[in-house]
Amino acid sequence: MEMENGHAKYRVAVIGSGNWGSVASRLIASNTAKLPSFYDEVRMWVFEEILPTGRKLSESINEQNENCKYLPGIKLGTNVIADPDLESAVKDANMLVFVTPHQFVEGICKKLVGKLTPGAEAISLIKGMEVKMEGPCMISKLIADTLGINCCVLMGANIANEIAVEEFSEATIGYRKDKEVANRWAKLFTTPYFLVSVAEDIEGVELCGTLKNIVAIAAGLVDGLDMGNNTKAAIMRIGLREMRAFSKLLFPSVRDNTFFESCGVADLITTCLGGRNRRVAEAFARNGGKRSFDELEAEMLRGQKLQGVSTAREVYEVLTYRGWQELFPLLSTVHEICIGQLPPTSIVEYSEHTPNLSIIGGHTPFY
Ligand SMILES: NC(=O)c1ccc[n+]([C@@H]2O[C@H](COP(=O)([O-])OP(=O)(O)OC[C@H]3O[C@@H](n4cnc5c(N)ncnc54)[C@H](O)[C@@H]3O)[C@@H](O)[C@H]2O)c1
Numbered sequence: 001m002e003m004e005n006g007h008a009k010y011r012v013a014v015i016g017s018g019n020w021g022s023v024a025s026r027l028i029a030s031n032t033a034k035l036p037s038f039y040d041e042v043r044m045w046v047f048e049e050i051l052p053t054g055r056k057l058s059e060s061i062n063e064q065n066e067n068c069k070y071l072p073g074i075k076l077g078t079n080v081i082a083d084p085d086l087e088s089a090v091k092d093a094n095m096l097v098f099v100t101p102h103q104f105v106e107g108i109c110k111k112l113v114g115k116l117t118p119g120a121e122a123i124s125l126i127k128g129m130e131v132k133m134e135g136p137c138m139i140s141k142l143i144a145d146t147l148g149i150n151c152c153v154l155m156g157a158n159i160a161n162e163i164a165v166e167e168f169s170e171a172t173i174g175y176r177k178d179k180e181v182a183n184r185w186a187k188l189f190t191t192p193y194f195l196v197s198v199a200e201d202i203e204g205v206e207l208c209g210t211l212k213n214i215v216a217i218a219a220g221l222v223d224g225l226d227m228g229n230n231t232k233a234a235i236m237r238i239g240l241r242e243m244r245a246f247s248k249l250l251f252p253s254v255r256d257n258t259f260f261e262s263c264g265v266a267d268l269i270t271t272c273l274g275g276r277n278r279r280v281a282e283a284f285a286r287n288g289g290k291r292s293f294d295e296l297e298a299e300m301l302r303g304q305k306l307q308g309v310s311t312a313r314e315v316y317e318v319l320t321y322r323g324w325q326e327l328f329p330l331l332s333t334v335h336e337i338c339i340g341q342l343p344p345t346s347i348v349e350y351s352e353h354t355p356n357l358s359i360i361g362g363h364t365p366f367y
């Protein structure tokens, strides 16, 4: 541990520089610039790309102090340094913030094995999960197991573009045992416009952030079918119940209270109203399911990534493997619509496609 005048001093690296990665770097850098327990500089690892102008994205970020591709028009803070070399980006860092789309994190972690500063701590801002032969694996666990480090999570109602212009938001840090570490992360992220709380329920917090993206796809389908607010509210209610039930089946330790934190109902609401998953799903339904999510994602998001479609597939694998499909009609139906097995209108036709709708409305041991 590096010390200064007898006090521990922390060096932060951010692994990822998409829309949320850039905003998180900006937020963190505004704090490291003024808090004595952190080094000012924040290194942000950039997955290198060549811009249409022929320039490298990382060089452009450092010259303009702005990520012109993923967060145009917002200055990041001069203490944010873009670095396309992963090993150099994490050099000497003892606080690592992971914020890439979930499908890339395993490959990134494998490259980092043996390269980290001893005693480094991590936090994951990534919403998603992986399904392995042994079963489902949360991203924080994948990071922790691959790198042999502790990993907290930060989730919440956090549409990045709104936080970039400093509109008031909240977030929840999930931790396993070490509250002191969780509080250090909270200190790094908290600003007057970004209030962070901590909860000793890492699985609950992470599953909220992960599963709400599937519900957001359902909400977008409803919008694309020109259905009204009642329908969307019903989808959100059913979705929240399925999120809670699925989380508790996977991890009985998950707490009900977590669903009332920013990571729970608040994130569900904001994503179903204004997120990218919702937006692309709306376009999918308006096209009658004839254009694929991949095609719409590439056209509408220009390099940004959806997490809901792949998460729906990963959750579906768990549901089919464990025989839980009929308990989760919304989560199952979203996947079947995404792959073209069912039409978008099926999102409100549970009775036809999932005979166990009564389970959703009634009382089962899980709900
Ligand atoms: N954007 C938001 O509003 C928001 C808010 C909260 C959480 N999140 C979550 O944060 C995570 C990161 O999302 P984001 O919005 O920062 O990213 P993004 O979707 O805006 O951008 C995609 C990123 O992936 C990178 N990339 C592309 N190919 C890659 C590869 N092969 N290997 C590594 N990286 C590659 C791109 O360079 C880019 O940085 C996701 O899990 C997302 O759900 C996003």
Ligand SMILES: O=P(O)(O)OC[C@H](O)CO
Pocket: 127, 156, 157, 158, 159, 160, 213, 216, 267, 270, 271, 274, 275, 276, 277, 278, 306, 307
């Ligand atoms: O734009 P989305 O759908 O990826 O959602 C963004 C955030 O997760 C909202 O908290």
